[in-house]
Amino acid sequence: MKCDLVVVGGGPGGSMAAKAAAAAGLNVVMLEKRQEIGDPVRCAEGVSKRSLHKMVQPEPEWISSEVKGARLYAPDGNSIVMSEDKSGGEVGYVLERKVFDRGLAMLAAQAGARVMVKTRALGLIKKDGAVCGVSAMRIGEPIQIEAPLVIGADGVESKVGRWAGIDTTLKLDDIESCAQFLVQDASIDDDYTEFFLGNSIAPSGYAWSFPKGRKLANIGLGIQGSRSKPGEAVRLLRQLMKSRFPNGRVVEMVVGGDPCSGPINSAIADGVMLVGDAARQTDPLTGGGILNAMKAGAIAGEVAAKAISAGDFTRKGLQEYEARWKEDIGKTLARSFQLKEFFVKLTDKDINQLIGSLAKEDITKMDLGGMLRVLFRLNPKLLWSLKSLII
Numbered sequence: 001m002k003c004d005l006v007v008v009g010g011g012p013g014g015s016m017a018a019k020a021a022a023a024a025g026l027n028v029v030m031l032e033k034r035q036e037i038g039d040p041v042r043c044a045e046g047v048s049k050r051s052l053h054k055m056v057q058p059e060p061e062w063i064s065s066e067v068k069g070a071r072l073y074a075p076d077g078n079s080i081v082m083s084e085d086k087s088g089g090e091v092g093y094v095l096e097r098k099v100f101d102r103g104l105a106m107l108a109a110q111a112g113a114r115v116m117v118k119t120r121a122l123g124l125i126k127k128d129g130a131v132c133g134v135s136a137m138r139i140g141e142p143i144q145i146e147a148p149l150v151i152g153a154d155g156v157e158s159k160v161g162r163w164a165g166i167d168t169t170l171k172l173d174d175i176e177s178c179a180q181f182l183v184q185d186a187s188i189d190d191d192y193t194e195f196f197l198g199n200s201i202a203p204s205g206y207a208w209s210f211p212k213g214r215k216l217a218n219i220g221l222g223i224q225g226s227r228s229k230p231g232e233a234v235r236l237l238r239q240l241m242k243s244r245f246p247n248g249r250v251v252e253m254v255v256g257g258d259p260c261s262g263p264i265n266s267a268i269a270d271g272v273m274l275v276g277d278a279a280r281q282t283d284p285l286t287g288g289g290i291l292n293a294m295k296a297g298a299i300a301g302e303v304a305a306k307a308i309s310a311g312d313f314t315r316k317g318l319q320e321y322e323a324r325w326k327e328d329i330g331k332t333l334a335r336s337f338q339l340k341e342f343f344v345k346l347t348d349k350d351i352n353q354l355i356g357s358l359a360k361e362d363i364t365k366m367d368l369g370g371m372l373r374v375l376f377r378l379n380p381k382l383l384w385s386l387k388s389l390i391i
Ligand SMILES: Cc1cc2nc3c(=O)[nH]c(=O)nc-3n(C[C@H](O)[C@H](O)[C@H](O)COP(=O)(O)OP(=O)(O)OC[C@H]3O[C@@H](n4cnc5c(N)ncnc54)[C@H](O)[C@@H]3O)c2cc1C
Pocket: 008, 009, 010, 011, 012, 013, 014, 031, 032, 033, 034, 038, 042, 043, 044, 045, 046, 047, 090, 119, 120, 121, 122, 153, 154, 155, 156, 159, 178, 179, 180, 220, 255, 256, 257, 258, 275, 276, 277, 278, 282, 287, 288, 289, 290, 291, 293
């Protein structure tokens, strides 16, 4: 089989890459190892409404629920509320990712991409050192797909990066170990995404409830890899269920890792671009990665089309992708990484102080930057090391 571009991975990053490249006239093949795109879901499914609409026109069935805002709980039980449009990246819509991911893959197919499910990429084919395709296993049959360009959109456990010689190593500190239940419970707040902070709840991480409507929610938590051990995330999640949702009925469960390293220095190699979780483009503070994967995927697809028409697949020829994703999401990711590095070291007493200090402030109309500035004004000593980031 021959084509212009092979996209490995049919998540949001891969589908957006395949869609953009096919729309620009490339002959695109997208490989997905699972038999059903989007299933199983390893995600709390939250995205910013405004940012999603900037990229695609979402179909109503992609969205489980629309929330009014986010509520953040300190370990001592005090809470603050932020409105939906100010809460940032992962508040607004709670998606139905099984349908959403499939919907994006269908957009790629409509643009002309060939989608091959149950097809696992096994390695890059190289000739005289240059990438010239992907070897894969399709429903038990080995296949070879010749192409001068490959986009690695193969998620947190990405192998494409390693095959291309791109350093994607994650330290234990740079991965959040997550567990999540899909829970039915009358006590779930259908209107607000909830975040629970505290070192006994989720050490160097946080717990969440992302409502999907009709008293159903993704309830989960992520803890820093170096503070985890086998089964720890699930144990802590059961503990959270007991204290917060004692009558909750668990109907599904997922475990998974979320990179929080900040992006890799370079997401390109000769003949290869990495997007989304594969390029560690997940927000290190919140763990949100759907929108960044989509943005980077769309850019990579466009750059692939230019590279094919220029006949230049070298690292230099793909430099535009590097420059554009860094310009678009790189600065926010770098800032989030610094904030995350600070917040993971806070004690429960510090968190109580920070959230408690906002009790008399009207933060409903503030974005994260505005809230950080108020927090700095009220807690200068505690937040001094973040001065240059906040002011
Ligand atoms: C518990 C949890 C909660 C999260 N909650 C949120 C949230 O609320 N909001 C948010 O924005 N983000 C969230 N994320 C992060 C989000 O899920 C990811 O950032 C996002 O899915 C990244 O998209 P992607 O396309 O890069 O990778 P993925 O969605 O992981 O897609 C990669 C695809 O590649 C396929 N693949 C892998 N290897 C191969 C191979 N060799 N051959 C063929 N196919 C392959 C996989 O099967 C998969 O379908 C969460 C993550 C976790 C773990």
